Amino acid sequence: MMSGPGTSGLQSSVQSRRALPQANRSGPPATRRKSTMKNAVAALSLIACACPAAVIAADRADSVYLNGRIYTVDESQPWAEAVAVLGDRIAFVGSNAAARDFIGPATRTIDLQGRMVMPGIHDAHTHLLWASMHRRYGCRLEDQETVAGIVATLQQCAKGRDPREWLVASPYDYTFFPDHRPHRKWLDQAFPDTPVFLRHFSFHHALLNTRALQVVGIDKATPNPDKGRIVKDENGEPTGELVEEAVLLAQRFLPPDSAEQQLEALRWAVRVNNQYGITSIQEAASSRAALTGLNALDRDQELMLEVAAHLTWGSPRFGGVPNEALEALIDDRAKYQTAHVRTDFVKMTIDGVPLPPHFTEAGIDDHCQVDLGHVFIPPGKVAEMVTRFDQAGIKVKMHVTGAGAARVALDAVEAARKANPQSTIRHDLAHTNIIAPRDLARFTQLNVVGEMSPSVWHLFGRTLGQPPQPAWQFRTLLDHGVLLTVGSDWVVTPTPNLFPGLQGILLRGEESVDLASALRMLTINGAISIGLEQTQGSIERGKLANFIVLDRNLFTVPATDVAETRVLRTVFEGQVVYEAGEAAAERRQVPD
Numbered sequence: 001m002m003s004g005p006g007t008s009g010l011q012s013s014v015q016s017r018r019a020l021p022q023a024n025r026s027g028p029p030a031t032r033r034k035s036t037m038k039n040a041v042a043a044l045s046l047i048a049c050a051c052p053a054a055v056i057a058a059d060r061a062d063s064v065y066l067n068g069r070i071y072t073v074d075e076s077q078p079w080a081e082a083v084a085v086l087g088d089r090i091a092f093v094g095s096n097a098a099a100r101d102f103i104g105p106a107t108r109t110i111d112l113q114g115r116m117v118m119p120g121i122h123d124a125h126t127h128l129l130w131a132s133m134h135r136r137y138g139c140r141l142e143d144q145e146t147v148a149g150i151v152a153t154l155q156q157c158a159k160g161r162d163p164r165e166w167l168v169a170s171p172y173d174y175t176f177f178p179d180h181r182p183h184r185k186w187l188d189q190a191f192p193d194t195p196v197f198l199r200h201f202s203f204h205h206a207l208l209n210t211r212a213l214q215v216v217g218i219d220k221a222t223p224n225p226d227k228g229r230i231v232k233d234e235n236g237e238p239t240g241e242l243v244e245e246a247v248l249l250a251q252r253f254l255p256p257d258s259a260e261q262q263l264e265a266l267r268w269a270v271r272v273n274n275q276y277g278i279t280s281i282q283e284a285a286s287s288r289a290a291l292t293g294l295n296a297l298d299r300d301q302e303l304m305l306e307v308a309a310h311l312t313w314g315s316p317r318f319g320g321v322p323n324e325a326l327e328a329l330i331d332d333r334a335k336y337q338t339a340h341v342r343t344d345f346v347k348m349t350i351d352g353v354p355l356p357p358h359f360t361e362a363g364i365d366d367h368c369q370v371d372l373g374h375v376f377i378p379p380g381k382v383a384e385m386v387t388r389f390d391q392a393g394i395k396v397k398m399h400v401t402g403a404g405a406a407r408v409a410l411d412a413v414e415a416a417r418k419a420n421p422q423s424t425i426r427h428d429l430a431h432t433n434i435i436a437p438r439d440l441a442r443f444t445q446l447n448v449v450g451e452m453s454p455s456v457w458h459l460f461g462r463t464l465g466q467p468p469q470p471a472w473q474f475r476t477l478l479d480h481g482v483l484l485t486v487g488s489d490w491v492v493t494p495t496p497n498l499f500p501g502l503q504g505i506l507l508r509g510e511e512s513v514d515l516a517s518a519l520r521m522l523t524i525n526g527a528i529s530i531g532l533e534q535t536q537g538s539i540e541r542g543k544l545a546n547f548i549v550l551d552r553n554l555f556t557v558p559a560t561d562v563a564e565t566r567v568l569r570t571v572f573e574g575q576v577v578y579e580a581g582e583a584a585a586e587r588r589q590v591p592d
Contacts, residue, residue: 060104061086062574066096068112069553072539073119073523078516083117085545088573093541116553118519119538120279120546120572122526123496124451125397125430125487128283128307129290130203132265132272133257134491139169141198142494145176147186150198155190163194166212166254171201174357184209184240197250202353202492203318204360206247208240216250218242225249227376229358243358245376248317259289266293270305274578276497277548277567280306280526280536282451282487284347284397284430285318288329291336291343298338304577306340306546308530310347310397313385314377318349330394342530346389347430348398349376351405354433361402364436370404379408383415386427390416395530396427397451403436410439413446426483426529433471440473443482449529450482452521454501455493475511485529486521498522502554503562515554545574 061084070080072093082099084092092102103109134140139157144150150172158167174180187196187209195212199205213219220236228245230238242250273281283290286309297303311330312319319326333343351374352360362374370379377385382398389396398409406429413427428449435450443450452472477484486505490496505518513521527537536544549569554562570578 061091061102061107063108063110064099064103065110065112065117065549066099068115068117068549069555070112070117070539070547071519071555073520074538074540077540080539083539083545083547085571085574088544088575090539090541090543090545093539112549114553115568116550116555117539117547118550118554119523120536120548120570121277121498121522122485122537123273123278123281123488123490123498124428124485124526124529125284125453125489126273126281126496127285127489127491128266128269128273128281129262129287129293130285131491131496132269133262134170136265136268137257137261139167141169141171145173147177150176151187151190154187154196158191158194163191166195166197167191168197168199168254170199170203172198172207173201180357182207182239182241184213184238187240195253197254202355204244204247204353204355205358206242206250208242208250210240212250213238213240216253218249222249227374244352244360245317251317257289259292262289263293263296266290266297267302270297270303271578273496274304274570274572275567276495276499277550277570277578278305278496278498279546279548279570279572280308280530280532282308282310282345282397282526282530284310284487284489285312286310286343286347287312287320288325289320291329291341294341295336295338298340303338303340304572304575306532306536307342308345308395309336309341309343310345311343313346313348313389314381315349318347344393345395345397345530348382348385348396350382350398350400350408351375351402354401361433362400362404362408363402363434364404364407368436370407371402372404374402375405375408379411382408383412386412387416387419390420390423390425390427393425395425397430398427399430401431401433403434403439406432406435407439410442410446410448413448414442417446426531428485428529430487431489432477435473435477440476440480440482443477444480448482449485449525450477451485451487451529452505453487453489454504455486455488455498472508473511474505474508474513478513478517483525483528484521485526499565500563502565503559506559506562515559519554545571547571551580 064082064084066082068081070083072078072080080093081096082094083090084099084102092099141150141153144153154167154169174182177186191209193211195215196209197212198207218230218238222230224230225245229243230246231241231243232238291309294303294307311333312326313330316322336343351362354361360374362371365371386396400406400409409429426447426449428451430451431453432450454472486498486501488496488498502518505513506515524533524537527533536546539547548567551566551568566580568580569576
């Protein structure tokens with residue numbers, strides 16, 4: 001329980017003092033950061049240069065956190081007892097005694113009672129709109145693992161609906177079906193007239209019933225699209241399962257979501273992220289609808305996240321619109337840039353997923369050649385576009401789950417480096433499941449980030465028992481000097497909670513990583529990867545006041561207890577944007 005003088009009313013008091021040095025939410029990020037830093041530095045300089053008597057005349061802090069175990073992720077000062085916040089910036093990091101100089105009559109003081117504080121978490125790979133629309137408005141199958149359970153849930157979702165309307169649900173897995181063979185017949189009896197579309201938990205495949213196949217025009221004579229497959233039985237009849245690019249044949253028939261639902265879903269998603277201590281994200285497939293919603297939230301000061309919005313290129317299936325519209329959005333990207341939304345990022349999907357029974361990742365064969373059959377974009381085109389984006393100042397994130405896809409991506413960055421030797425953009429490889437030995441050193445040579453997805457390990461427990469070896473080479477990549485980040489891939493995972501993934505990093509056997517290195521992956525490395533390390537990613541004087549209070553000290557509890565970590569408080573730009581039930585209840589009981 002957090003307590004101390006002025007604990008009550010912390011959130012409302014901070015919000016009411018926004019006239020203090022703060023972000024200009026109406027301007028572009030560069031303007032906001034410059035203006036904010038200018039004001040904050042002016043105040044902080046007075047404090048830094050003053051003697052104790054002069055400190056009295058300087059701006060007092062809005063809030064001071066005392067008696068904590070504050071892990072700063074600042075190598076020059078790893079630990080501190082106290083932190084003071086002025087406006088949206090950190091005014092002081094250090095001892096309890098020195099922090100008291102920042103306490104004035106209006107300052108809120110929070111007694112951390114020895115609890116651990118760390119920088120806000122950076123989620124390097126998430127899907128805000130997809131995840132929130134599914135969780136808030138979708139027909140959810142998470143609790144079902146049998147055909148009977150799926151059908152029962154679908155029937156419940158269909159109540160009161162026009163039977164001719166599409167029924168869309170997720171997730172399913174092949175293990176839910178007899179003989180591990182998904183088939184439309186299991187859906188047809190309950191839904192003879194309703195088109196049913198089930199999304200695979202990876203979002204790379206789909207299962208349709210017979211009525212849905214009829215609506216979209218898929219039959220025995222329909223050929224496989226490029227880089228996709230219509231699964232057919234021994235008689236050539238479609239089973240209903242669509243693999244990779246074949247999903248687009250049906251997806252384009254699905255009804256669009258309403259703008260009102262999308263906005264509410266995004267609003268909810270921001271709260272969920274704050275609940276898990278996340279203060280900055282890389283949105284890995286940003287549509288025009290998602291950007292419109294995020295802009296609206298930021299305009300209304302409801303976007304308590306820093307968003308690096310990656311615009312989809314070359315994949316209508318994940319972008320939701322034809323390639324021409326995807327390219328038009330990239331051209332229009334500056335229109336959607338706000339105080340907390342940056343749009344100079346692009347996402348490319350190079351291969352599929354390493355999951356049975358289809359295994360659509362692009363590997364490397366026995367002759368050390370890339371399996372081009374599962375490379376969705378020709379390598380030459382990948383290199384051309386990465387070079388063009390690099391020249392335009394756009395960072396590229398490339399989905400790669402196979403070693404062959406990783407090589408294609410690294411080759412593309414190498415081409416960009418040769419064409420644009422002056423560029424300092426850190427392009428990154430998303431997921432980075434398996435890297436061939438000869439490609440390990442290329443990450444540092446090419447200044448490429450390795451984004452990892454430890455939170456999806458639970459998927460392998462259901463489908464493979466264990467991930468393929470040598471998957472997720474944390475220790476190996478670190479030993480090669482690679483800058484590593486961590487993403488939840490929320491929508492594939494049930495929540496954006498990264499603490500279970502953190503535990504997995506610590507317990508990876510020979511590929512395990514020490515806690516300090518792992519926490520850098522969740523904080524400062526993410527800031528570095530998107531070029532914001534000067535303003536966030538660590539608890540340092542002058543940086544944005546983005547930090548979280550935990551219910552346990554990660555450095556003293558067993559590694560096996562890390563996954564159960566709860567966030568008690570999340571502070572974003574000086575504001576308390578999330579407070580756990582116990583602390584919130586205490587705050588409500590104390591009069592302002």
